[in-house]
Amino acid sequence: MKLDRRILDILVCPVTKGKLIQIGAELWSKQAGLAYPINNGIPVMLESETRRLSEDEIETLKKH
Numbered sequence: 308m309k310l311d312r313r314i315l316d317i318l319v320c321p322v323t324k325g326k327l328i329q330i331g332a333e334l335w336s337k338q339a340g341l342a343y344p345i346n347n348g349i350p351v352m353l354e355s356e357t358r359r360l361s362e363d364e365i366e367t368l369k370k371h
Contacts, residue, residue, distance in 0.1 A: 308332070308348050321352050328371050335360060337368045 310329055318327055320336035320343075327334040333342040334350055341357040342364070343350060360368070 308345070310334075310345065310348070310350070314350075318350060318352070322354060328368065330364075330367070335364070335368060337365070337371075340365060 315327065315329060315334075318334065319325060320327055320339050320341070322341065323336060323338040325336060325338040327336055327343070329335075329345070330342075332345045334345065334352075335342050340360045341354070342360055343352055343357055345351070
């Protein structure tokens, strides 16, 4: 499910306060190297719920 563009413009990474990019069912933070899940259309912006991005995923982000 794609989040509304207005929501993506408002949300920032809680760790770095940087921009987030939606990839599938997650919001990725390039600066922090973290992925925040989106559960039932609701972004879960808790650092404790994140996962670390792999090197390949970080390379993907460099293209955005």
